[in-house]
Amino acid sequence: MKAIVFYGIEDLRYEPDWAEPRPLRAGEARIATAWCGICGTDLEDLREGAIIPIDKPHPESGRMAPLVIGHEYSGVVVDVAPDVTNVKPGDRVAMECIRYCGHCEFCKRGEFASCVYQVSIGQHDDGGMAEYFNIPAYDCIKIPDEMPLDIASLAEPLAVMVRAARKGRVSLGDIVTVVGAGTIGLFGIAAARVAGASKVISIAHGGYRAEVAKLMGANHVLNSKVDGWLEEFMDLTEGRGSDVVFDCGGNIPAIRQAVELARRHGRIVITTVIDKDVPLSAMDIMYNEKEIIGSVAHQHDREFKWAVQYLADGRVNPEPMITDRVYIEDAVSNGFERLVEDRNQIKILVTPNKDELK
Ligand SMILES: [Zn+2]
Ligand SMILES: [Zn+2]
Incomplete structure (x- = not known):
């Protein structure tokens, strides 16, 4: 599948034949990405290293570069593990990016964003700047039929x-x-x-x-x-x-x-x-x-859900911030590099699906 892969500082590549995601684990959904935004922390990772592990694997995910970048995504559910009940194939979703452990002190209090063992999907494990990726189903929030998927991909930064x-x-x-x-x-x-x-x-x-x-x-x-x-x-x-x-x-x-x-x-x-x-x-x-x-991050059942609501009902209109939409093949030069060079660029969205660009 097509993917944008982070290999290390100053090393980001478009990969036309990257391996598809591993089989689904319990509680997971597979997503066909519609849009994935380029985040300022992605640029920090490229400039000097920030969040994506480079020299040793992340303690929870066991993963490090190279991995698929991107944690601001929207898409369509294409498959779910047998135990998943909140979404089904065909659902259009916005997605929170945190996988939490469920048993630490903070998870027990419902403070999932502060989970001691959290994994950010797109920073500590393969993310959404690819044709497909896996994510915990609880992170998927169904969006209204009339809500565009590009707008939905902005729920993550709004939730911050x-x-x-x-x-x-x-x-x-x-x-x-x-x-x-x-x-x-x-x-x-x-x-x-x-x-x-x-x-x-x-x-x-x-x-x-x-x-x-x-x-x-x-x-x-x-x-x-x-x-x-x-x-x-x-x-x-x-x-x-x-x-x-x-x-x-x-x-x-x-x-x-x-x-x-x-x-x-x-x-x-x-x-x-x-x-x-x-x-x-x-x-x-x-x-x-x-x-x-x-203040860091957000969680699926609070700020993220509310951010989706504010975008859906028009209380927040992010359209002026979206300065370009690019196809995944061009995302490195026309997305990441341009954001560094051109201060008039604000949010560039990437899609692996040419139909989304029409
Ligand atoms: Zn971000
Ligand atoms: Zn936890």
Whole structure:
């Protein structure tokens, strides 16, 4: 089958004859992929290594590179193990990407996203950027007939920020500031709106992303490279700072800025995947009683299910973020490489099915 395979840093290949997935295990479904988005962490894996194991197998999946990349997928169920009851062949589904153990302390509490032994399908095991892949059936959420499969593939990144909004306890009337305007930042704007923010301020660096920030629901878009932006920000927050700040910038200065922009008693939600120490003002955090909150992932029965709902009922329209749709054969150069080179690209979706491109 056709697949995009991650071999290691700076080594991603289109494979026209990759082996089909192993036979289904209990509880699994086989999916014919419709769409699979390219994620910022996929690019991090390619640039310097991030999540996909390169030098030793993942302790739970037993897998390491080379493996099929892609964890933001949608598709059609083509087969299920005999014990599966929630989906059947022919069902159109959006899919959460976490396989959890079911018996650790966190799973017992229903906190599957925090499972100590979790496996991300597309990062720790073969993912969705291929014609077929296997996934736990509980991760499959059926979508309404009228919901397009390309839109459904965006439920995963939206769910990241639905969780961030929940963890940051965004409440009716809050002013929410979102630092960064990539996919995650743009969905942060949308999630803040859904959660009832009265005002959403996007901190972007101009260009197309700033335009899309408005389309995703930002009331104000400030360019932190332009003099006077901080004065404007303080005016917009009546001199106090923001009730909640989402850090979606993907770098150390953005994290520092997110903490600085929070008001006294404000909450900062860190969503950046970055394996580095970040210097912060302990005085600012202590004196102003700011709360710094981490947020990672999402789970099939909470944020992911809600994200599918928000996309299905139109509360979140991700269309402005989809800057291209490409066939799997062209995904390396026309997808991954282009996302690195062209800042006007935001979300590129890949399909192994030419019919989807029509
Ligand atoms: Zn992702
Ligand atoms: Zn567990």
